[in-house]
Amino acid sequence: MKLKQLESILGTLEQFSNPKIELEQYPTGPHIASRMLYTAENSFGDVSNKVVADFGCGCGTLGLAAALLGAEHVFGLDIDPQSLDIASVNAEDLELDMNFVQCDIRNLGWRGYTVDTVVMNPPFGTRKKGADMDFLSVALKVASQAVYSLHKTTTRNHVKRAALQDYDASSAEVICELRFDVPQLYKFHKKKEVDIAVDLWRFVPRRN
Amino acid sequence: MRLLTHNMLSSNIKGVTNGFPLRIEVEKVVEKQVDFNADFLKNMFLKLEWMALVGASQTMGYDELPQEAEPSMLDSDHFLKRLHHALLELHLEEGALICPETGLRFLVNKGIPNMLLHEDERLKKRSCDLVGYPIAKGSFT
Numbered sequence: 001m002k003l004k005q006l007e008s009i010l011g012t013l014e015q016f017s018n019p020k021i022e023l024e025q026y027p028t029g030p031h032i033a034s035r036m037l038y039t040a041e042n043s044f045g046d047v048s049n050k051v052v053a054d055f056g057c058g059c060g061t062l063g064l065a066a067a068l069l070g071a072e073h074v075f076g077l078d079i080d081p082q083s084l085d086i087a088s089v090n091a092e093d094l095e096l097d098m099n100f101v102q103c104d105i106r107n108l109g110w111r112g113y114t115v116d117t118v119v120m121n122p123p124f125g126t127r128k129k130g131a132d133m134d135f136l137s138v139a140l141k142v143a144s145q146a147v148y149s150l151h152k153t154t155t156r157n158h159v160k161r162a163a164l165q166d167y168d169a170s171s172a173e174v175i176c177e178l179r180f181d182v183p184q185l186y187k188f189h190k191k192k193e194v195d196i197a198v199d200l201w202r203f204v205p206r207r208n
Numbered sequence: 209m210r211l212l213t214h215n216m217l218s219s220n221i222k223g224v225t226n227g228f229p230l231r232i233e234v235e236k237v238v239e240k241q242v243d244f245n246a247d248f249l250k251n252m253f254l255k256l257e258w259m260a261l262v263g264a265s266q267t268m269g270y271d272e273l274p275q276e277a278e279p280s281m282l283d284s285d286h287f288l289k290r291l292h293h294a295l296l297e298l299h300l301e302e303g304a305l306i307c308p309e310t311g312l313r314f315l316v317n318k319g320i321p322n323m324l325l326h327e328d329e330r331l332k333k334r335s336c337d338l339v340g341y342p343i344a345k346g347s348f349t
Contacts, residue, residue: 049247049248072245072248073212073248075213079324081322084320088318088320097242099209099210099212099213100319100320101209101213101217101320101321101323102320102321102322102323102324103220103322103323103324104323104324107220108220108323109217109218109219109220109227109228109323110216110217110218111215111216111217111218111228111257112215112216112255112257113255114212114215114216114252114255115216
C-alpha cells in the first residue's frame with residue numbers, strides 16, 4: 001500500500017466525539033499516523049506479519065494503520081470505553097480485525113513476549129506529568145522487537161536518557177521530527193489550531 | 209476476546225503474585241472464522257502457555273486440544289487446525305475473567321475484557337485483606 005493511500009483511508013476514521021482532557025485525548029491525525037506506520041513497515045519491517053499492540057489506542061488510528069499494512073494480529077489497549085467503542089466501529093467499517101482490551105497501561109498485567117511491536121501516541125504528560133514515560137516504560141517491557149512512539153521534541157534528551165538508562169532499551173533513535181497539529185478541542189485552547197514539534201522515536205528493547 | 213488475548217492477560221491487582229491464568233466464566237461464546245496461517249501458529253506456539261490454552265478452550269466448550277503438546281506436533285496439519293480454532297476463532301463475547309488468587313472479577317462485554325478494577329471490587333479486596341485470607345472461589349458469582 002502506498003503512503004498516500006494509507007493516509008487517505010485513515011482520514012475516513014471517526015475521531016473522539018467528546019474528548020476527555022484528563023486523558024489528554026488528542027486524535028492522531030492521518031498525516032502523522034500514516035508516516036509513523038509506513039516508516040515502521042518500509043524502513044524496519046516491524047509491521048507486516050507481526051503482532052502489533054497500540055497502547056492508548058483511542059479511536060484506533062495507529063492500530064488500524066498497522067492492520068492495513070498487513071500486521072498479523074493487532075491489539076488495541078485503552079482505558080476509556082467510549083474510545084474503544086469508536087475504535088470497534090472504525091475497525092468494522094474498514095473490515096479489519098483488532099483485539100481490544102480496556103485497561104490502564106500503567107498497570108498492565110501482560111505475560112510473555114507475544115507482541116513484536118508496540119505503536120503509540122501516548123499522553124504527552126502535560127496534564128499528568130510523566131504519563132508518556134510511564135507508557136514507554138511498559139511498552140519496552142511488552143514489545144519483543146520495537147516500540148514506536150511520539151514525544152514532544154522539547155523532551156528529547158530526557159526521553160533518550162530514560163529509555164537507555166531507566167527502561168533498559170538497547171537503542172533509542174529519533175527517526176524524524178513531525179508537526180502534531182492540535183485542533184481547538186478544549187475550552188482552554190485559546191487559538192484555533194496550533195502545531196507542536198514532536199519526535200517520532202524507535203526504541204529497541206534489550207531482549208533483541 | 210480471543211484465547212490469544214487470554215493467554216497474555218494476567219491479574220494486575222496489587223499484591224497478587226500469581227495472577228495467571230485468569231479463570232473464565234462463560235455467558236456467551238461466538239465463533240468467527242479467520243484465515244489460517246501455519247507460520248504464525250508455529251511461531252506463536254513457542255510463546256504460549258499451553259495448559260492455560262487447553263483449560264480455557266475447555267471452559268469455552270472446545271475439547272479437541274491435547275493435554276500436552278510439543279514442537280514436533282507442529283508438522284501435523286490436524287494439530288495446527290485445532291490450535292488455530294482454539295486460539296483465534298473462539299471468542300468470549302460475554303462473561304468474566306477471574307483473578308486466580310483473589311477471586312475478583314473482570315467483566316467481558318461485547319468481546320472486550322475490562323481489566324480496570326472497579327471501586328466495589330477494590331472494597332472487596334480490602335475487606336478480604338483485613339480478614340487475612342483470599343476470597344474463596346466463586347464467592348461473588
